[in-house]
Amino acid sequence: MSRVYDRVALIGLGLIASSIFWASKRKDVSVHITGYARSKETRNTARKIGLCDEVFDRLEDAVKDADLVILCVPVGAMEQVMLKIAPFLKAGSTISDVGSVKRAVIDAVEPHLPTDVKFVPAHPLAGTEHSGPESGFASLFDNRWCLLTEHESADKKAQNKVMNFWKGLGANVEFMDADHHDLVLAVTSHAPHLIAYTMVGVADDLGKVTDSEVIKYSAAGFRDFTRIAASDPIMWRDVFLFNKDATLEILGRFTEELFDLQRAIRTGNGDKLLDYFTHTRSVRRGIIEAGQDTDAPNFGRNLEPDVD
Amino acid sequence: MSRVYDRVALIGLGLIASSIFWASKRKDVSVHITGYARSKETRNTARKIGLCDEVFDRLEDAVKDADLVILCVPVGAMEQVMLKIAPFLKAGSTISDVGSVKRAVIDAVEPHLPTDVKFVPAHPLAGTEHSGPESGFASLFDNRWCLLTEHESADKKAQNKVMNFWKGLGANVEFMDADHHDLVLAVTSHAPHLIAYTMVGVADDLGKVTDSEVIKYSAAGFRDFTRIAASDPIMWRDVFLFNKDATLEILGRFTEELFDLQRAIRTGNGDKLLDYFTHTRSVRRGIIEAGQDTDAPNFGRNLEPDVD
Numbered sequence: 001m002s003r004v005y006d007r008v009a010l011i012g013l014g015l016i017a018s019s020i021f022w023a024s025k026r027k028d029v030s031v032h033i034t035g036y037a038r039s040k041e042t043r044n045t046a047r048k049i050g051l052c053d054e055v056f057d058r059l060e061d062a063v064k065d066a067d068l069v070i071l072c073v074p075v076g077a078m079e080q081v082m083l084k085i086a087p088f089l090k091a092g093s094t095i096s097d098v099g100s101v102k103r104a105v106i107d108a109v110e111p112h113l114p115t116d117v118k119f120v121p122a123h124p125l126a127g128t129e130h131s132g133p134e135s136g137f138a139s140l141f142d143n144r145w146c147l148l149t150e151h152e153s154a155d156k157k158a159q160n161k162v163m164n165f166w167k168g169l170g171a172n173v174e175f176m177d178a179d180h181h182d183l184v185l186a187v188t189s190h191a192p193h194l195i196a197y198t199m200v201g202v203a204d205d206l207g208k209v210t211d212s213e214v215i216k217y218s219a220a221g222f223r224d225f226t227r228i229a230a231s232d233p234i235m236w237r238d239v240f241l242f243n244k245d246a247t248l249e250i251l252g253r254f255t256e257e258l259f260d261l262q263r264a265i266r267t268g269n270g271d272k273l274l275d276y277f278t279h280t281r282s283v284r285r286g287i288i289e290a291g292q293d294t295d296a297p298n299f300g301r302n303l304e305p306d307v308d
Numbered sequence: 309m310s311r312v313y314d315r316v317a318l319i320g321l322g323l324i325a326s327s328i329f330w331a332s333k334r335k336d337v338s339v340h341i342t343g344y345a346r347s348k349e350t351r352n353t354a355r356k357i358g359l360c361d362e363v364f365d366r367l368e369d370a371v372k373d374a375d376l377v378i379l380c381v382p383v384g385a386m387e388q389v390m391l392k393i394a395p396f397l398k399a400g401s402t403i404s405d406v407g408s409v410k411r412a413v414i415d416a417v418e419p420h421l422p423t424d425v426k427f428v429p430a431h432p433l434a435g436t437e438h439s440g441p442e443s444g445f446a447s448l449f450d451n452r453w454c455l456l457t458e459h460e461s462a463d464k465k466a467q468n469k470v471m472n473f474w475k476g477l478g479a480n481v482e483f484m485d486a487d488h489h490d491l492v493l494a495v496t497s498h499a500p501h502l503i504a505y506t507m508v509g510v511a512d513d514l515g516k517v518t519d520s521e522v523i524k525y526s527a528a529g530f531r532d533f534t535r536i537a538a539s540d541p542i543m544w545r546d547v548f549l550f551n552k553d554a555t556l557e558i559l560g561r562f563t564e565e566l567f568d569l570q571r572a573i574r575t576g577n578g579d580k581l582l583d584y585f586t587h588t589r590s591v592r593r594g595i596i597e598a599g600q601d602t603d604a605p606n607f608g609r610n611l612e613p614d615v616d
Binding site for chain 1: 438443445452453498505516519523524537538539545555565566567570573576589602607608609
């Protein structure tokens with residue numbers, strides 16, 4: 001993959017931005033990458049670990065010569081950042097983002113877009129439970145999807161360059177309507193995260209079972225939930241606030257179904273439970289066949305046995 | 309660890325029994341291990357892969373000379389198996405099990421126990437989403453907990469031998485009251501499994517989002533749920549039917565909490581969400597510090613990047 005941009009600016013230096021940087025360097029997708037983070041501590045860490053070719057203390061310095069500016073901040077901070085950078089954007093440049101919600105980001109960014117700047121909303125479906133500038137790594141996007149969403153003033157040429165940029169980072173790219181994106185992600189990401197947060201919260205707040213029991217005996221299933229419930233709290237607060245309707249719709253369906261299964265347990269309807277559990281197995285098989293998860297037992301966790 | 313029993317019989321040859329066999333052989337915890345499975349296909353597979361020193365076609369032949377008989381069948385099948393083997397058990401031998409529910413298994417087994425046979429209920433908190441005779445491996449129990457539960461006619465000497473047997477398989481052993489076990493497991497295992505099954509079922513049955521979209525974009529969180537929702541359907545049907553009260557109690561608490569967070573989303577109460585999500589992070593840290601999960605991002609999944 002050859003170079004796509006001369007200068008890219010990353011605004012917000014967390015897991016996604018740092019992974020973009022390392023993935024860019026691996027394949028030389030951009031010549032020069034600048035960075036900015038609101039917190040001085042984050043900027044210092046970035047400088048220390050060599051994250052970005054240049055880290056700026058001022059937002060405008062980071063963006064002013066960039067051909068592509070990627071907003072890697074929580075969804076709720078997008079509009080504020082856009083207002084600040086709009087006057088400094090280079091004519092002919094492109095703005096993109098990595099927000100997990102797309103309609104709200106489009107509504108936040110588009111009204112402030114200078115006429116000679118294009119906006120290409122993007123969402124790489126990749127992440128880990130770790131956050132911050134030191135959590136990124138070059139292979140994060142390999143074989144993951146990056147969804148580019150359509151919107152009112154979409155520009156084909158700018159979209160194609162952003163697509164090539166993401167392919168250069170290792171991702172597969174697809175286009176999707178913004179509202180449909182928000183519904184699909186409510187199913188595959190937002191509702192599961194809220195459910196995981198809830199289960200972990202409940203387990204942590206039961207009088208009759210102690211926290212240390214929950215932790216000790218977590219390998220029986222619970223620990224799987226704790227991974228995504230350890231994701232960045234600010235990012236996730238914003239996801240739920242800005243994808244409210246779709247998330248609540250899916251959670252409503254979830255609760256309805258959960259009540260139905262609870263009734264099956266209460267009434268001893270074993271056939272219903274067996275049918276249900278047999279069917280869900282096939283979804284897992286589909287995901288493994290699509291290369292979106294490993295077939296190794298327990299996700300291939302490789303715990304060292306105790307030596308005592 | 310030296311030998312604990314001369315002859316052990318495994319009834320039911322799935323993931324747990326096969327892992328017991330391989331772990332026993334690794335440390336020579338028993339001289340001779342016999343096996344029985346109801347299905348001819350399973351018995352043939354076991355013979356083919358060398359699972360058990362001897363596989364019998366008749367239940368009574370497998371148990372008659374055993375010093376320890378371990379019931380590795382679904383919780384709902386325990387009583388039936390116990391009724392069949394009771395007349396053939398050796399005087400002075402011990403019965404144990406690996407059921408995920410303890411009160412129901414005690415109620416099923418104890419009434420049929422010959423006077424000269426001891427019962428030591430056990431539950432190794434270990435497993436994977438795979439099942440069947442070929443899914444076992446020697447390290448499954450390493451650094452995992454095996455809970456032995458107290459009951460009316462508990463025998464200290466028999467308990468100690470079962471404890472040493474499990475330590476020989478690599479597990480840590482702890483004693484726990486049977487009813488408390490069922491509540492702890494409802495939190496750390498049974499409720500999480502039902503919730504995962506439900507989430508996967510919902511995602512698989514939405515008109516507006518296709519199954520192939522769910523599968524393709526599952527890496528954004530959903531795929532974590534599909535692992536435990538791929539667990540053995542019969543085993544899990546029985547867990548819910550036989551640990552009904554504790555599971556429904558925890559699910560009730562879960563639903564209450566989920567409604568509270570849904571209301572926070574609906575009313576835009578970002579502070580509440582942020583507090584909640586910040587707190588759940590610490591549970592994950594506790595689990596990692598306790599050696600019950602890996603700190604590697606994404607559980608250390610090591611996906612091969614696409615080469616196309």
